Amino acid sequence: xxxxxxxxxxxxxxxxxxxxxxxxxxxxxxxxxxxxxxxxxxxxxxxxxxxxxxxxxxxxxxxxxxxxxxxxxxxxxxxxxxxxxxxxxxxxxxxxxxxxxxxxxxxxxxxxxxxxxxxxxxxxxxxxxxxxxxxxxxxxxxxxxxxxxxxxxxxxxxxxxxxxxxxxxxxxxxxxxxxxxxxxxxxxxxxxxxxxxxxxxxxxxxxxxxxxxxxxxxxxxxxxxxxxxxxxxxxxxxxxxxxxxxxxxxxxxxxxxxxxxxxxxxxxxxxxxxxxxxxxxxxxxxxxxxxxxxxxxxxxxxxxxxxxxxxxxxxxxxxxxxxxxxxxxxxxxxxxxxxxxxxxxxxxxxxxxxxxxxxxxxxxxxxxxxxxxxxxxxxxxxxxxxxxxxxxxxxxxxxxxxxxxxxxxxxxxxxxxxxxxxxxxxxxxxxxxxxxxxxxxxxxxxxxxxxxxxxxxxxxxxxxxxxxxxxxxxxxxxxxxxxxxxxxxxxxxxxxx
Amino acid sequence: xxxxxxxxxxxxxxxxxxxxxxxxxxxxxxxxxxxxxxxxxxxxxxxxxxxxxxxxxxxxxxxxxxxxxxxxxxxxxxxxxxxxxxxxxxxxxxxxxxxxxxxxxxxxxxxxxxxxxxxxxxxxxxxxx
Numbered sequence: 001x002x003x004x005x006x007x008x009x010x011x012x013x014x015x016x017x018x019x020x021x022x023x024x025x026x027x028x029x030x031x032x033x034x035x036x037x038x039x040x041x042x043x044x045x046x047x048x049x050x051x052x053x054x055x056x057x058x059x060x061x062x063x064x065x066x067x068x069x070x071x072x073x074x075x076x077x078x079x080x081x082x083x084x085x086x087x088x089x090x091x092x093x094x095x096x097x098x099x100x101x102x103x104x105x106x107x108x109x110x111x112x113x114x115x116x117x118x119x120x121x122x123x124x125x126x127x128x129x130x131x132x133x134x135x136x137x138x139x140x141x142x143x144x145x146x147x148x149x150x151x152x153x154x155x156x157x158x159x160x161x162x163x164x165x166x167x168x169x170x171x172x173x174x175x176x177x178x179x180x181x182x183x184x185x186x187x188x189x190x191x192x193x194x195x196x197x198x199x200x201x202x203x204x205x206x207x208x209x210x211x212x213x214x215x216x217x218x219x220x221x222x223x224x225x226x227x228x229x230x231x232x233x234x235x236x237x238x239x240x241x242x243x244x245x246x247x248x249x250x251x252x253x254x255x256x257x258x259x260x261x262x263x264x265x266x267x268x269x270x271x272x273x274x275x276x277x278x279x280x281x282x283x284x285x286x287x288x289x290x291x292x293x294x295x296x297x298x299x300x301x302x303x304x305x306x307x308x309x310x311x312x313x314x315x316x317x318x319x320x321x322x323x324x325x326x327x328x329x330x331x332x333x334x335x336x337x338x339x340x341x342x343x344x345x346x347x348x349x350x351x352x353x354x355x356x357x358x359x360x361x362x363x364x365x366x367x368x369x370x371x372x373x374x375x376x377x378x379x380x381x382x383x384x385x386x387x388x389x390x391x392x393x394x395x396x397x398x399x400x401x402x403x404x405x406x407x408x409x410x411x412x413x414x415x416x417x418x419x420x421x422x423x424x425x426x427x428x429x430x431x432x433x434x435x436x437x438x439x440x441x442x443x444x445x446x447x448x449x450x451x452x453x454x455x456x457x458x459x460x461x462x463x464x465x466x467x468x469x470x471x472x473x474x475x476x477x478x479x480x481x482x483x484x485x486x487x488x489x490x491x492x493x494x495x496x497x
Numbered sequence: 498x499x500x501x502x503x504x505x506x507x508x509x510x511x512x513x514x515x516x517x518x519x520x521x522x523x524x525x526x527x528x529x530x531x532x533x534x535x536x537x538x539x540x541x542x543x544x545x546x547x548x549x550x551x552x553x554x555x556x557x558x559x560x561x562x563x564x565x566x567x568x569x570x571x572x573x574x575x576x577x578x579x580x581x582x583x584x585x586x587x588x589x590x591x592x593x594x595x596x597x598x599x600x601x602x603x604x605x606x607x608x609x610x611x612x613x614x615x616x617x618x619x620x621x622x623x624x625x626x
Contacts, residue, residue: 138577145584152591161602165611168595172524172533175588179541182581186548189574 246357294321334410
């Protein structure tokens with residue numbers, strides 16, 4: 001009986017668990033209690049997300065009316081094949097990050113601030129899960145701001161004073177993005193009289209003013225693009241990732257931008273339609289252009305960075321380009337590739353940033369030159385970094401290969417063979433920046449820092465190795481994730497033009 | 498329509514746009530961290546008005562079920578904006594808190610000076626190494 005009730009309320013419980021966990025941590029505020037509570041909350045959320053994914057696979061879309069109001073009046077949580085994938089990825093990465101966080105946070109954050117750090121981690125996770133699960137346009141804005149405010153705080157907790165400036169700049173840009181989004185939602189509401197995404201899509205054909213819709217689309221898409229760091233709007237990202245505490249960077253890099261990408265896909269496929277023309281330019285070709293720019297320019301910028309975290313941050317902007325490229329190509333294979341890359345990139349970037357966090361834990365430095373020969377002192381950490389790097393390039397046998405394979409197949413399928421060529425060509429830029437890290441980590445004679453370092457402690461190694469193993473597993477046994485990503489793609493394409 | 502009503506419905510629209518653009522311009526053009534936040538607040542406030550303007554109906558009351566009233570204002574935009582105001586307060590408070598911390602760490606809240614200090618420090622490090 002109680003289990004059935006829990007089952008019914010799963011869509012909201014997935015979000016509530018980390019939110020309440022965060023509150024609990026903030027109220028108790030005892031250094032020893034924070035971590036176990038955070039782990040329990042994240043684990044409960046992951047269990048809920050997995051149960052939801054089983055239910056969606058068996059019974060299709062789950063609609064949950066918050067407070068029992070019908071969807072025209074109240075907020076509807078709507079779980080389908082698309083966002084259940086995002087829920088699983090976000091809650092899994094949140095759990096992995098929190099496991100990693102215990103030692104990392106203990107060494108990087110003042111003891112008095114540690115409970116607050118865990119609170120913010122949990123609240124950020126709750127916000128991201130809420131953005132994914134909700135079927136209400138305004139509710140998505142509220143969750144977006146919940147996760148964003150928590151994220152600004154997390155970044156500001158970094159040790160370097162530049163973390164404060166990075167957090168401030170992200171706050172300004174992020175708020176402009178969220179406000180753009182809310183302007184667009186307001187215009188949509190004026191045009192359709194509802195905030196429910198399904199109902200908006202239903203009533204859209206009746207809207208008489210195309211100009212209001214165009215304005216709504218522009219505001220919403222630009223607002224979301226700011227949050228997902230789509231190229232030219234990515235300027236906030238490198239500093240934010242570089243100066244945030246290691247655990248916060250892991251969470252941000254593997255979840256925050258991914259949820260924004262999901263929201264973009266939801267609006268493009270569920271509401272506006274991809275092939276809308278703006279004068280002579282179609283939305284799809286614009287998105288392809290920006291994605292290509294990200295893949296090439298951001299990856300090229302990554303090659304010249306001297307701070308490993310900043311290097312990986314630029315690589316993230318480039319990798320987001322692959323995901324948006326898959327969305328822009330918009331056939332079944334390309335979208336499968338995009339959603340696979342959302343999951344794969346979350347896992348592999350999580351592993352990479354964890355490895356850097358472990359190096360910071362042992363050596364106190366993230367400068368590329370200081371890492372000379374670190375692979376000999378920290379072989380496991382070095383191996384994790386290597387596996388993540390190979391997956392970033394897309395070497396067969398790693399998860400990155402599978403998602404790029406689908407993207408390439410999708411590009412050929414759409415009759416755009418030159419895009420497939422671009423995907424492969426841009427991977428060579430990844431070879432250069434990953435190769436640069438590898439050369440320094442493994443082949444340089446150990447420097448002063450590496451000689452003093454020892455292998456990272458078990459608490460850091462376990463989550464790191466788990467994610468690296470998963471990166472390889474997802475590359476070899478790709479059937480299950482590909483199936484999930486494929487049904488997500490089908491669900492998106494089947495919705496509306 | 499009386500003059501007041503015309504003014505309220507037409508002029509308010511222009512005011513919203515002017516406030517919106519003024520806010521955005523302030524964020525971009527000003528280097529002072531506090532002034533940027535003022536701009537951000539203006540920008541957000543204009544959106545509150547954008548939602549509230551169409552929700553207001555002349556002669557409409559609050560949505561109370563009573564025989565004496567027939568015309569009601571739509572309560573939903575008001576509720577939404579109440580939420581948005583709370584979010585705006587949170588953002589502004591966090592932004593101001595960050596500005597205070599930045600002032601303590603850098604001794605200035607001018608963006609150009611902060612960047613210059615970071616650059617000078619990075620240069621010093623290079624020379625030291």
